[in-house]
Amino acid sequence: MLTTIKGIYDHGKITLTEELPLEENKMDVLATFLPEQKVKNIKPKRILGGLEGKISVPENFNEPLSDLKDYI
Numbered sequence: 117m118l119t120t121i122k123g124i125y126d127h128g129k130i131t132l133t134e135e136l137p138l139e140e141n142k143m144d145v146l147a148t149f150l151p152e153q154k155v156k157n158i159k160p161k162r163i164l165g166g167l168e169g170k171i172s173v174p175e176n177f178n179e180p181l182s183d184l185k186d187y188i
Contacts, residue, residue, distance in 0.1 A: 121133075
């Protein structure tokens, strides 16, 4: 059975942060060292109406397109 337990490696010593749910006294162990995770690219919240005045809709937006007149 494979079991993953979280721990912390500090100056040559591994300290487990969880209880071992194992009944056996001796087992083979594989240790995987994960890189330190840093918070990256926190995006600012969007501001409602932030594009106001920057985008406009043409007056003829709802008019049929001349390219499609054969299909209408």
